Amino acid sequence: MKNILLSGGAASAVAASLLLAAPASAAPVGTQVGETIENTVDVTFKIGTIDQDPIDAVDEVAVDRKVNLTLSRSDNVETSVSPGEAGVAVTYVLTNESNDSLDFALDADEVATGTTSEIDGAESDNIDSEGGFTYYIDDGDGIFNAADGSPITHIDALPSGDSVTLHVVTDFDIGYDTDDRAIITLTATAREDNGASTLGDTFTPATSNSANALTVDTVYADTDDNGQTAGDGMAFDTDDYLILAAGLTASKSSRVVSGAFTGDNTGTYLPGATIEYCILVTNATGSASASDVEISDTLPSEVTYVSGFGVVVGGADCDTLGSGSGTESSGVVTGTIGTLAGGESQSVIFRALIK
DSSP states (O other): OOOOOOOOSOOOOOOGGGGGGSSSOOOOOSSOTTOEEEEEEEEOOEETTEEOOOEEEEEEEEOOOOOOEEEEESOSSOEEEOTTOOSEEEEEEEEEOSSSOEEEEEEEEEOOTTOBOSSSTTOBOOOOOSSOOEEEEOOSSSSOSGGGOSOBSEEEEEOTTOEEEEEEEEOOOTTOOTTOEEEEEEEEEEEEOOSSSSOOOOOOOOSSOOSSTTSOOOOOOOOOBTTBOTTSSEEEEEEEEEEOOOOEEEEEEEEEEEOSSTTOOSOOOOTTOEEEEEEEEEEOTTOOOEEEEEEEEEOOTTEEEOTTTOOEEEESSTTSOOSEEOEEETTEEEEEEEEEOTTOEEEEEEEEEEO
């Protein structure tokens, strides 16, 4: 988070377009820019015992522009994202603690690989997003959704004392693993409110106070924060995307459950023996839940499917029959596991006869 102090410049018009983005307008911060402070002194006197006409003196100064903005992520929790997921948002809050309405330029960037997380200091950035960021103004619920409308390019005319919640949205490729981390930095740069919907100009800071007290000066006076250069008119903070993938593994086993000869249940794979096949799918502990897990097994030509047993789905292991069922068609056995949470296993069990 970075605090910035500016002063000076002409007062800017407050555009109404951003008011939808902020909560109920906060009270303006301090005396507003461009207001004139007038101080009058009266002097009365006598000559001898006779009162003379009083005299007075007036001092006028114009209030300079003070900008004190803060930018911070909305929470200290990583945003979970699945490999291949699009439209994933991290959320920031920008507050204009200035005595003037301002525009703000926005710039989100990937951090360098190896950068340590500010959320989890034991971890660091090791991947990038697919590339490209878009910005949205939150509609008031703090959650990125369709109600947030169309993307924006900058913050326009944020009134003095008001805050705005921003969503920074990007996509991720397939192929990342659980606990992979992408860290981004959002930077907000104070700009003039030009009274239009376009982004205002950069400030030209004064090198000294103007000789004319009615001239409104602009001076950058922000301090070093988060390692950013002091006096640059910017604020930034980081946020993390954390990959949560499904760690699926599958194993297949078989055993003889009845033999070709009376009493033969010794595991002899002879013609006429019935084999029970088990396909066990496991999702690693700590992984994201996997949904619509489909199993397809083409039987070898040396065996014939045993229709009387069927295809049993959902057991926790190969010794447990589940309550679900699959199908067989033309020698292809299929079964579907609805949801497989991290740390869970489910089986697909069926039988075949050795020809």
